[in-house]
Amino acid sequence: MSDRLSPGDQAPAFTLSDSEGKPVSLSDFLGKSVVVYFYPAASTPGCTKQACDFRDNLSVLGESGFEVLGISPDKPEKLAKFAAEEELNFPLLSDPSREVLTAWGAFGEKQNYGRTVQGVIRSTFLVGPDGKIVKAMYNVRATGHVAKLLRELPA
Template identity: 85%
Template sequence: MTEQNRLSPGDQAPAFTLPDSEGKPVSLSDYLGRSVVVYFYPAAGTPGCTKQACDFQENLADLAGSGYEVIGISPDKPEKLAKFAEAEGLRFPLLSDVDREVLTEWGAFGEKKNYGRVVQGVIRSTFLVDPQGKIAKAMYNVRATGHVAKLLRELPA
């Protein structure tokens, strides 16, 4: 596997502006001054991604209590994201990166192992971005199940 771009704590979070599930542009800069969880997932509506999104939704109050907002990003089109958000009752922004530029810039797209084979795809990843727009924590190859609970345990106090 080739080494791809990976973000580390202290790095400036790469800027982005992407359409949300309603087609409205959302920028990372909209969150300056606030802490945010940015997570990347392969495909809306798949079992693992649904579990992960629902875990974030179920823990929004705890995350907000710790000062964090949540943004999910996938290569799905806004229309698919809208159906996904409605079907699962998701109340946080889901952003569309169909050309995978932001995914690539954040190190969340590239070579990964899938059932023992090396393939190109979305690397399930989660980042904590501090109020100054810097990476506070970078987690690559996270599991869909149990990840949010682990994240909550590891949030800085």
């Protein structure tokens, strides 16, 4: 099991390809607040619901000063199809090696239908302008998660 992040920790650096194959680095957002969320697989029911919730609330998050990045192990081609089908308006990043997922504590043992399996742990992080973790949420639910996040945003 990878170590979990806590508020005050430095957010692990990364550079990943987006749905168009362009590199996106966390350092590109230094000086801004970012929601980084990890999800198991594009175009699955729960991940679609979660991504669409972020899409539908992007302006509210933006007004609160947050940008959104979604990360999954999917290849850029699958992410491009997902983004187009769901009209997603924020970057989806590809981590097929699962190195970034692991560094953020979002890959490891989890319960799935009563069995212990290795996989993506649906997780969301708020990263402050200084690159430090403001909030770390593991094992979040796909449905209702964005609404809960909006209620808990720092003032």
